Amino acid sequence: MSNAELTLPPHGLAGQTPVRTRWDAQLCLTVSAAVLTTGLTAVSFWLSFEALHDLATDHRLRGERAWAWPATIDTFIAIGELLILRASLLRRVDPWAIVLTAAGSIGSIVLNIASVGVSKDVLDYVVAAVPPVAALLAFGVLMRQVHEFLASRQQVRTAPSLPSAVPVTPQEKPEVPETSEAPVEEPAATEEPEPVRAEDERREPLTQRDRIDLVIRGLYDSLGQQRPGTRHMTDALRKAELPSSDGTAREARKRVEAAEPHLKTLPSALAA
Structure with missing residues (x-):
């Protein structure tokens, strides 16, 4: 068996159809997870906004101002997560991004719980705390999926190509200069093997x-x-x-x- 046959296995080892089917299934699962995570993030932020809006309404804010006030809290989570994603792609640690995410998350959780007021039922506080916690976790998972997608695309673009076989150069024959003189008959000689090139001697078998x-x-x-x-x-x-x-x-x-x-x-x- 030649070295060229062992260099790369044939592309149909497991069949092209099963490989493509697995790739399509993996892509479908990834897209489904991204869609569900995006929906969960949107619902969690909406519930958190609703609770913070009610808190703002109870403290002298009305109309558009009552709806804009929750953004001063929850937007820190989105900004911090995006900066963390950027830093991870650059293989760095951004302390400011961590501080923004922590401040927005802790502030949103505390204020959502505070919107309940005084209650004897512990579940009232649990229900109030779930939306901001879910918003933080869902947005973090979404940023993780975006990070893996961007990292895989970057790896594919920068992956070095592997030659499929060792290139073989054809044996060049020395050119014989043309002369006008009549050819001189020489005694017949036994055929000798072709000389071995230096690069062939240096190339060791795999x-x-x-x-x-x-x-x-x-x-x-x-x-x-x-x-x-x-x-x-x-x-x-x-x-x-x-x-x-x-x-x-x-x-x-x-x-x-x-x-x-x-x-x-x-x-x-x-x-x-």
Whole structure:
């Protein structure tokens, strides 16, 4: 078996249709989670606004001012979360973003509870505290999903391409200068083997470990920029007639991801 055949597994290892089906299912679940999280965030902020509006109305604010006053509290949560998202994409820590988020969250929770007034039923305070807490958690989850999406797009754009096979240059024959003199008959000589080039001497054959690593690295591309599972790796190694135990596959994946750390952040492929 040639080295070119072992460099990358064929793209139809598990069939193109199952891979695309898994990718479509994962995309559908991600979109559904984002839609539900957005709806939960909107409902939580609306309930919090409603409670703060009633509190403002009870303390001499009327009409548009009573509705604008809750924004001075809950908007800090949105600003702080957006700044935290920006800092995480830049791989930094923004203390001001954390302070804004904490101030808006604590203030919203305290004021929502204060809007209940004096009550003997503890559940009245629990009901008042749920909307601001849910708004904080839901908005944080939404920002996490946005962060993962932007990070995955950035990793795909910056991922280095892997050559599918070692390029082979054709053997060039030396040009024979044309002369006007009659050819001189020379005695027949036995055919000698072609000289070995220096670069061919330096190129060592791939070891079994290198061939295993190349097969595992090729799975990231054939699975559509997804992280292969143990089942994918063992099947690919078995088809390449290489050692295909679970331990061998996992160790090869560790070596590949150590050489290219961005591969660890790719979404995991679902086993067929």
